[in-house]
Each structure stands twice: as structure tokens, then as C-alpha cells.
Amino acid sequence: MGVNPDARDLLGAYALDALDDTDAATVETLVADDRDAAYELHRLRGAAAWIGATEALEPPRDLRAQLLARAKDVPTELRSYRMAVARHEALLDELTAEDLTRPTANGLSVGDLVVHLASMESGIAETVGHEQSVTAETDVDTRTEVYLAAYGADPMGAGRGSWRVAAESLDAWATAGGRSGRLPWAGAEVDRRTLLATRSFELWTHDDDIRAATGRERLTPTAPELRLMSDIAVSIMPFCLLARGHKVSAAARFVLTGEGGGEWTVSLDGRDHSAPTTTLTVDVVDFCRLVAERIDPDDCGATLDGDVELGRTLLHCASALATL
């Protein structure tokens, strides 16, 4: 796509917010593709902000208290989801055309993975009111295939756009106080916390897939995000056992180490048990990667105490509900 040759001349005016919407869109197209222009705009915006600083003026004293009274708590799951979305956007911004062709851990190319995320995000968002645009299919593999047929040729345009509007829908629903939605592929109704946590989990997992495939360093989520993800991951362990055909009448203790970790004792059959029969101690990030099927159970560095066999079964079933 050609760029308006005069677009660069508009950078100063853009930094000063002195453009109409049409001209502003021209500059945004330019800086999306041209790193030199983006750098120049960044520089000019910094200068503009400092011009604003020359006009500093103390606000009225009571404004601070008014602000803090209006600053309501944002639920952890919504903060976590927004962070995951922002990181995903930032990662996609960095990708080159060559990056998109690289194969990832789950067999899809990076470009196809971007489209897969659009299929998943929209699938969840559609359960809370997002308009269905491509398919009503709920099976993960089939849904992804349909999305690839629709957007596979343009993952960073139409594919990313589809993902973004679905993510915005989910955010708007959660911001408005939405309480529950569905995991369509599992056929399960879940609360907002679980719904958003599963999205954060998958975005983080696939972003790491993309990073690994394109030679970028993996990222560790913040402690509150890890805490949320590990809490969800531990809570689904009974269902993971069932999914692999294990019926166990016992409780297990999970000690997830590192920032964002914690300790949980989980009944594996829903009944009360006086004490856990097995204890698994593992790094919280490794545990999350294990649940996402990105680490082999034998390589996750877990320490098992008590009923070692049950502990090993749990490790081997931990990824039973992972999708792609």
C-alpha cells in the first residue's frame, strides 16, 4: 500500500493535535509501517508534552481527594486481561512479514496463530453478546479452520481486526459489570473471573509461542496475573483428572513457588478430606506452562511428597483441558 508522500510533513501537526480526522488517519497509516516516521513522531510528541509543561499550574486542593474517591477498584481479572491484550497488541506490532511464516509449537504458523486467537476471543465474546460474524462452530479445531479460511490470507489486517473487536467487546462487557459467560468448547458456564482468566492464560501462552518461534525472549506475567492464572489452573485439576478417566477420592496440596504463587489444598472428588494425600511443589510459571501443555510433566521440576504416584498422575493430567 502506498503512503501519501506528504504524510511525513504532517508529523509536527499531528504531535500538536492539529490535524482533522482524515489527516490524522494518514499519519497513523504512515507510522504503522515506517519506523523512522514513528521515531520522529515520538520525538516530536515528547517536545510537545514539554511545551505543555511550561504552563504547569497547581490544581485546586480538593481535586486530589475527588479523584481518589472516583478511582474505583478495577477487578483483578479485568486488569489482567487488559494487560494481556496490551502485550499481545505490542507483540503483533513488532512482527515482520517473515515472522508470520514461522512455525509455532502447536503446528500453526505465527500468522495462523494470530487468526486462531481471533476465533477463540470471538467464541468467548459471542457468549456475552458480541455479534457473531464468521461461524457458530464451537469445536476449537473446526472453528479455527473456518477462521483461517476467512482470514488466513490477511492475519494482521482482517484477522487481527477480528480479534481486537472481540477483545473490546469482552472488555466492555466486563467493565459494565457482566457476571458470567460460557466456555463454548467446554460447554461450561463460568463466572467473569474464570472467563477472563482463561483468555489471559491463552493470550500469554500463544504470545510465548510467537516469541519462541521468532527468536524473542519469553515474558513472565506480573505477580497478580500469575496468582489469578494459577488459582484457576489449580481449581480445574479435578476436571483434568476426570477428563483423563481418573476417579480419585483424595485431596492434593499444591505449593506454587515464586511471585504470584501460593498454596492450595484441592479436593479431587468434591468431598471433604481431613488432609491432603499428596503435595506438589513447583514453580508457579512452570506450573502454568504445564497446564498450557508447554512443558513436559517430567521436565517441570516438581517435587512430590506423600502419595507420589497420585502426584505424578496429577502432573500428567494437568494439561488435559488445554486447547491448542
Place this chain on the structure above:
Amino acid sequence: MSAATEWELAVHRRLLCGDQAALGECYDQYSSFVFGLARRVIGDRRAAEDITQDVFLHLWERADSFDPTRGGMRTWLGTIAHRRAVDFVRREEARRRRTEKVGAQASVTPDVEEMAMAIVTAERVREALAALPTEQREAITIAYFGGKTYREVAAELGIPEGTAKSRMRLGLARIADVLEREGVGQWA
């Protein structure tokens, strides 16, 4: 390469964790900048207070959208504050035109309560602004503090539109050069 300061990185992490005290600290650090800028552009104290609150609420609710690797918090807050102030001015202007009310537009007069900026950088920017060729300074200040588009600036100054946008770009680049020499690389 990060343009955000250590303090900004730390306070940003706390904002992401929902630490309200971190919001208060950001407010203490940048509220006079945000409020002064909004007041200067809008010329109305009450509206500037509203915009100041909105900007810091945005920081609180959408701390994820501030990326410390892409620039400092001052630039980020300033960009949001300025855009909102300009939108306000343009909305008011459109409303004024719709109602065909005759009368002078709210003048953007310097505020008598304006506090002298204690930090050296702001003084350097003032000097840099003053040292710009008059035509560049005019174009920048009319656009930035007056909330005008470059086309309106061109019309106001009686110059071609291409000249107006060149003056803005060149003038800002000169100020960026000065800031860089001072070691204030918000865009590093």
C-alpha cells in the same frame, strides 16, 4: 532502551496491581502539568479540572495502555490531556457555531495564578520556544495552546497550509534537539 524513569517503572507496576496510593503519587507528580496544560488550552478552570480528573482516571483504569518502553509518563499523560482539551475546545466551538451565538471566543489568557515551574527542563523549553524563529513559535503556540488545526493556523496567519505544517515540524524538532542536548530524552 527505556525512556521511563525508575520511579515511573515502579509506580506503573503498582498501578497495574491496583494500588490506589500509586495513583495519588502520580497525581502529586504530574497534576500541575496536566491541569496547567488543560487550563491553558481551554481557558476554563472548571473544564480543566474535569479533564485533569479524567486523565488520571484513565491512568488508573487503563494503566495497561501506558507502555514504559515507548516513552515517559509525562509524554503519555500530556498527549492524552492535550487531546482531550483540544477536543473540548473544538466541541465548544462547534456548539457555538451551531447556536450562532455572536461574541468573542473564550480568550485563552495567561493565568495569573500560574506557578513558576521549579524544574529546570521546563525553563529550558521556555527558552527553546522563545529562541525559535517567530514564525515557527507562532505556528506551534496557536496550534497547541489554541487547539487549532494546521489549516486554521495557516488561515489565521495568512500563510500556505504547507508552510504551516513545515513550521510546526521544524520548530518541534528544534525543541526536541534542545531537550536531547539537555539529556531529557523522553523519546529515547
